[in-house]
Every structure is written in C-alpha cells, then in structure tokens.
Amino acid sequence: MAKKQYPCDSFPHLIHGADYNPEQWMAQKDIWDADMELMGKANCNEMTLGIFAWSAIEPREGEYDCSFLDEIIEKIGSNGGKVILSTPSGARPRWLAEKYPQVLRVDAQGRREHIRGRHNHCFTSPVYREKVHSINRLLAQRYGNHPAVIAWHVSNEYSGQCRCPLCVAAFQNYLREKFHDDIGELNQAYWTSFWSHTYDSFEQIEPPGELTETGIHGLNLDWNRFVTRQTVSFIENEIAPLREYSSLPVTVNMMYEFTELDYHKVAEVIDFASWDCYPEWHNGDNAVIAQRAGFWHDLYRSLKKKPFLLMESTPSLVNWKPYNKPKAPGLDVLSSIQAIAHGSDSVQYFQWRKSRGSSEKLHGAVVGHDGTGDTRVFRSVQTTGSILKKIDEIAGSYVDAEVALIFDWENMWVLEDCQGFSNVDKKYMETCYAYHRIFWERGINCDIVSPHGDLSGYKLVIAPMLYLTDEATARNLENYVQRGGTLYGTYMMGTVDGNDLCYLGGVPGAGLKNVFGLQVEEMDNLYPEERRHASLGGVSYPLEDYCETVKLLGAKAIAHYTDGYYRDTPAVTECTFGRGKAIYQACRDSGGLKEQILADLLEKLDIVSTVDTREALPHGVTAHSRTDGQHTYVFAENYLETEAPAVRLHRPMENLLTGQIEDHCKLTAYGFSIYKSL
Numbered sequence: 198m199a200k201k202q203y204p205c206d207s208f209p210h211l212i213h214g215a216d217y218n219p220e221q222w223m224a225q226k227d228i229w230d231a232d233m234e235l236m237g238k239a240n241c242n243e244m245t246l247g248i249f250a251w252s253a254i255e256p257r258e259g260e261y262d263c264s265f266l267d268e269i270i271e272k273i274g275s276n277g278g279k280v281i282l283s284t285p286s287g288a289r290p291r292w293l294a295e296k297y298p299q300v301l302r303v304d305a306q307g308r309r310e311h312i313r314g315r316h317n318h319c320f321t322s323p324v325y326r327e328k329v330h331s332i333n334r335l336l337a338q339r340y341g342n343h344p345a346v347i348a349w350h351v352s353n354e355y356s357g358q359c360r361c362p363l364c365v366a367a368f369q370n371y372l373r374e375k376f377h378d379d380i381g382e383l384n385q386a387y388w389t390s391f392w393s394h395t396y397d398s399f400e401q402i403e404p405p406g407e408l409t410e411t412g413i414h415g416l417n418l419d420w421n422r423f424v425t426r427q428t429v430s431f432i433e434n435e436i437a438p439l440r441e442y443s444s445l446p447v448t449v450n451m452m453y454e455f456t457e458l459d460y461h462k463v464a465e466v467i468d469f470a471s472w473d474c475y476p477e478w479h480n481g482d483n484a485v486i487a488q489r490a491g492f493w494h495d496l497y498r499s500l501k502k503k504p505f506l507l508m509e510s511t512p513s514l515v516n517w518k519p520y521n522k523p524k525a526p527g528l529d530v531l532s533s534i535q536a537i538a539h540g541s542d543s544v545q546y547f548q549w550r551k552s553r554g555s556s557e558k559l560h561g562a563v564v565g566h567d568g569t570g571d572t573r574v575f576r577s578v579q580t581t582g583s584i585l586k587k588i589d590e591i592a593g594s595y596v597d598a599e600v601a602l603i604f605d606w607e608n609m610w611v612l613e614d615c616q617g618f619s620n621v622d623k624k625y626m627e628t629c630y631a632y633h634r635i636f637w638e639r640g641i642n643c644d645i646v647s648p649h650g651d652l653s654g655y656k657l658v659i660a661p662m663l664y665l666t667d668e669a670t671a672r673n674l675e676n677y678v679q680r681g682g683t684l685y686g687t688y689m690m691g692t693v694d695g696n697d698l699c700y701l702g703g704v705p706g707a708g709l710k711n712v713f714g715l716q717v718e719e720m721d722n723l724y725p726e727e728r729r730h731a732s733l734g735g736v737s738y739p740l741e742d743y744c745e746t747v748k749l750l751g752a753k754a755i756a757h758y759t760d761g762y763y764r765d766t767p768a769v770t771e772c773t774f775g776r777g778k779a780i781y782q783a784c785r786d787s788g789g790l791k792e793q794i795l796a797d798l799l800e801k802l803d804i805v806s807t808v809d810t811r812e813a814l815p816h817g818v819t820a821h822s823r824t825d826g827q828h829t830y831v832f833a834e835n836y837l838e839t840e841a842p843a844v845r846l847h848r849p850m851e852n853l854l855t856g857q858i859e860d861h862c863k864l865t866a867y868g869f870s871i872y873k874s875l
C-alpha cells in the first residue's frame with residue numbers, strides 16, 4: 198500500500214513559492230517589506246533564496262557576511278513562510294576567477310573563457326571545489342537547522358563541459374580506471390584499428406571536440422559519461438558539508454529536454470527530484486505541448502519514485518525563446534495544476550520579483566516592475582495558491598503507474614552520434630513522446646524509467662528505439678518478461694552494447710533474440726515522403742522512416758507489411774517467453790498501428806484509465822491520479838481553449854474544489870477538476 202512520502206519532511210504540505218533574489222534590492226529595503234506583504238497576498242508559503250548570492254555572502258575571499266540572509270530568512274519565517282536555500286555555485290564572484298583562472302572553462306576549441314555569464318565553471322578544478330565546499334559549509338552550519346529552512350537547492354541547472362588540462366587528466370584517469378590501466382583493452386573496446394587510430398598510452402587521449410577526434414564512437418560515449426560523472430562528483434562535493442551539518446533533504450533543479458547529463462545518475466546522489474518547466478505554450482497544439490511537458494513531469498517523478506518539486510515555471514512568459522508569449526489566462530493556473538497531477542508537491546516560479554536590470558529584466562515574475570499585486574498575473578498566482586491550499590491533503594501522495602516507458606540518455610547520445618539510419622534526425626525523443634501520448638490521451642498513469650530500473654511492478658513496459666542495450670539492460674528486460682511482464686520493443690533495439698560496439702551474431706543482441714523470438718535481417722530507411730503500410734486485423738496503417746525485415750525464431754507475426762520488397766513479411770510480432778510476452782514493432786508507424794496494438798494490450802492486461810473510458814479521451818483532455826494508499830485523487834484536465842465533452846468518473850467522488858459529490862465533470866476552457874475518493 199502506498200504511503201505518503203514528502204520531498205521535504207519538515208514541511209508536509211504543497212509548496213507554493215518562487216526564486217527570490219532580495220540581494221538585488223539591498224539598497225531598497227522597503228521592497229523587502231512590500232515583498233513580505235505580497236507573498237501573503239499571493240498565497241505563497243515558500244521562497245527559494247541565495248541561488249546567485251555568492252558575491253553578497255562572500256564579497257572578498259574569505260570575508261563572509263550573512264547578515265542579509267539572516268534578515269531575510271527571519272522575515273520570511275516570521276511571515277509564515279519557508280525557505281529552500283540554495284548553494285551559490287551557479288555563478289561565482291569576480292574575485293574568484295580573477296585570482297584562480299583555473300575555475301574558468303576551456304571550450305571545445307581549447308580556448309579559456311573570460312569572466313562572464315553563469316553555469317560555466319570547471320567541475321574538476323580543486324580550487325573551485327574547495328571554495329564551494331567552504332561556502333556550503335558556512336551555509337550548512339548557519340542555516341542547516343533553521344526552523345524556516347526546509348531543503349537545499351544545490352547550485353542551479355548544472356550543465357556544460359570543460360576541456361581544461363585538469364579535466365583532460367581526469368578524463369584520462371577515468372578511462373584508466375575503466376580499462377584497468379590497459380590501453381589494449383581500450384583500443385579493443387573503441388575499435389581504434391579503424392583508420393589506424395590506435396592509442397599507445399592513456400596520455401594521448403583527448404576529449405572529443407571541434408579540433409580533436411570525434412570518429413571514435415566509444416570515446417564519444419565515454420566522454421559524455423565522464424561529463425555526467427564529473428558533474429555528479431562535483432555535486433557530491435557540494436553536498437558533503439550540507440550532510441555534515443544539516444539533515445535537510447537535498448535536490449538539484451533539472452531541465453526540460455536536457456540532453457547533456459544522464460539524470461538517472463544525478464538522481465542517485467539527491468534526496469528528491471526537482472525541475473524547471475518552460476514549455477512553449479500556444480506555439481502549436483497545446484494538447485501536444487501539455488503531453489510533452491507531462492512526459493518530463495512523469496520522468497522526474499519516476500527518478501526517485503516519490504513526489505518531486507516543480508522548482509521553476511513562469512507565471513506568465515519567459516524572455517529567452519525566439520518569441521515570448523504569455524500563457525493565456527486559465528492556462529497559467531492549469532499548467533501549474535498539471536505538475537501536481539503528475540506527482541509534484543509544489544508549484545514554484547521563476548521569479549518572485551522582476552529584476553530591474555540585466556538580462557532577465559523582461560522575464561515574467563509574480564511581481565512586476567509596477568510593484569503591486571494588482572495585475573492579472575498576480576491574481577492568477579493568487580488563484581493557484583488558493584487552490585493548492587484547498588487540496589493540501591494531496592501532498593505526499595503518489596502516482597501509481599502500471600505502465601513504464603524506458604528512456605535512456607546514453608541511448609540518446611549514441612543514436613545522435615551514430616552515422617546511419619536517417620542522419621537528419623533519428624527522432625528518438627519524438628518516438629518516446631509518441632508512445633507516451635497513447636497513455637496520456639487515455640488518462641493512464643505512465644512512469645518514465647531507466648533501462649536499469651526496477652521493472653517488477655509494471656504490467657507493461659515500452660522500450661522505444663533501444664539501440665544501445667547493454668548486458669545489464671538485456672538481463673533486466675529478460676527477467677522482466679520471464680517473470681510475467683509484457684515488454685514492447687521496437688526497431689533498432691539491441692544493436693550495440695555498452696561500448697557502442699555492434700553485437701555480433703544477430704540483432705537484437707545480448708540474448709534478446711530469444712526473448713523476442715526473432716532476428717532482424719535488414720533495415721529499409723525510407724525517404725521523408727515515402728510510406729509503406731502494415732496490415733493488422735484487416736486494417737492498413739501507414740509507416741514512415743524505418744521498416745526492418747525480421748526472421749521469426751519462435752515469435753508469431755501479428756501484423757504484416759503490405760508493400761515494399763518485404764511485402765507479406767512480419768511488421769509486428771509477439772513471442773511468449775517464460776511467463777510473459779515480448780512484442781516487437783519492426784517499423785515506425787505514422788500513428789495508428791502502435792495505438793491499436795497497445796489498445797489491445799491494455800484490454801488484455803486490464804490496465805484502465807483513471808477515469809471511466811476505454812478509449813482516448815476527447816482531444817486535449819487527459820486525467821491522472823495520485824493515491825496515499827487510502828484515498829485516490831483524480832485530476833481531469835482540458836488543455837484546449839474550448840469546452841470539452843463530459844468526462845465520466847468510475848464512481849462518484851468528492852470534488853475537492855467545490856465539495857460536491859459528482860460522477861462526471863464538464864471541463865471548461867483550460868478547465869480542470871480534482872476529486873477525492875469517498
């Protein structure tokens with residue numbers, strides 16, 4: 198039975214807050230007082246402080262001044278609010294880089310950066326690590342047990358790479374360790390005899406870059422892994438003093454469609470996940486935009502298998518997209534509630550108050566330059582806050598999913614890197630979204646998991662385009678099916694191993710031929726306008742991009758190609774393996790084929806929607822549920838600006854916003870309903 202798990206144990210509530218930078222208003226303390234009043238009015242109960250406050254706290258090396266933090270934390274606390282305190286390593290003071298240039302990154306052309314911007318430090322530099330460690334220790338000692346502080350927000354949006362001599366040496370050591378100090382082993386794993394690129398020693402290895410080797414795919418993959426590892430080790434260095442002096446939970450704020458870091462690895466060192474969600478609302482179909490944002494909400498929830506925090510979102514607009522459109526009235530509230538529906542225990546904004554100058558002065562904020570609460574945006578935030586108060590009991594409850602979709606950063610990197618298939622766009626992300634959409638449209642909860650994750654609790658696991666399938670993944674999938682699970686794999690699965698070397702002896706490799714009962718023979722890569730077709734149950738479905746031909750080795754075909762030189766051969770297969778089943782979709786459909794196969798599977802596996810439907814909900818409508826083991830909470834959401842047809846519930850429930858008992862709801866434009874089981 199699910200039980201409550203809170204991101205921040207000392208504050209078992211839904212959090213409504215924002216990034217707050219009072220250090221920008223040090224010369225105008227009246228603004229601080231106005232802020233306190235406005236926070237209450239906005240129904241906010243949290244502020245995230247200190248993200249970019251390093252030079253305010255340590256204006257000169259070793260000279261610390263925490264008075265502004267003391268004062269503001271005190272003010273927020275006595276105003277009834279809580280603080281998530283950030284470590285300030287996302288942006289460093291000028292003196293630090295001036296005195297220790299090694300903290301500045303070296304780019305892919307070998308150039309050392311000047312002092313500028315943020316999120317641009319060498320993660321290997323011992324000096325940077327030491328300076329960060331010192332200021333974090335100070336913060337932990339001073340605020341680690343403060344009653345108003347509820348969590349640590351470590352740095353800000355870790356990203357980027359550095360190729361300075363320190364990083365190069367660390368990379369070489371990483372490889373030395375991985376290949377047991379045996380350069381022959383590395384050469385073998387990297388297949389360096391190709392083009393005579395054999396290494397004689399680890400000292401010869403340079404990271405891939407604009408002027409260096411990029412053709413060795415195993416090296417590229419290991420470089421990406423190293424970047425994650427070095428970032429994680431930097432995070433561990435940040436967290437060490439926090440853990441020493443404080444028992445507060447630790448998070449890092451992650452990002453939307455972020456490709457550089459393997460967040461499955463980052464998740465291992467934090468206590469709860471949080472992320473910054475900035476979809477491009479209104480640029481196209483909001484139903485699609487909502488579903489894609491939902492994918493990432495699902496992913497961040499699944500990272501730690503517990504409620505996460507929506508650490509940043511804009512209350513209106515951003516200022517860094519090609520076109521910066523505000524969220525429409527109604528959608529602003531709905532997009533916040535969306536996070537809660539997917540398992541977030543917070544709605545937080547970037548930013549509380551608009552800065553007056555510099556690059557983000559036109560970015561949306563709860564409080565604008567007018568300085569009042571008398572704006573449309575402020576009133577929307579107030580509304581969201583009052584809704585969160587009404588549904589506060591949902592905090593700590595969890596989204597239970599019977600379906601999981603495997604998403605893997607390593608797979609994304611190697612697919613991006615590999616030359617073959619379509620070199621324009623392999624569409625890995627798109628394909629993951631397309632499978633996720635099937636569940637989103639039906640109101641079926643879906644987790645997004647690592648290929649190494651625990652799959653035992655799922656009735657159905659989808660593994661789109663798992664081109665890189667290492668041994669551990671193959672065993673994980675095999676055991677899952679063996680024990681009764683239903684696995685849905687697709688074209689490209691099991692092509693390369695964990696070193697990005699092609700499997701010998703037939704694909705899918707690593708024993709998966711037995712699980713799927715087939716071997717792939719050939720891939721037809723279609724031109725963009727070309728279509729092929731597959732027939733399933735007498736219906737013809739269009740296919741695009743990829744059609745593999747397969748030899749059956751125990752599987753049975755459930756759909757056939759109807760054209761191409763592979764006409765009448767299997768397009769989709771099913772194989773019984775152990776107590777479970779493995780489905781293989783050998784082709785990419787343009788929409789329809791996978792939907793039909795999955796509809797049949799959902800029926801067979803008795804996987805039902807959180808609302809009363811056996812089909813896709815009306816376009817733009819979705820539903821989610823959370824549970825604390827005792828009560829179920831159902832969210833129904835309409836992302837279109839038109840009213841939606843009624844959504845029926847499985848049984849009468851209490852509408853948490855009105856107190857009424859209802860068995861269906863009418864969703865207005867950008868409307869939503871939130872129910873509790875009786």
Ligand code: GLA
Pocket residue numbers: 353354473475509515516547557560
């Ligand atoms: C990111 C950063 C914030 C701010 C916002 C603007 O998420 O973490 O500091 O720059 O973007 O949207």
Ligand code: ZN
Pocket residue numbers: 302303319320321322359360361362363364365
């Ligand atoms: Zn470096």
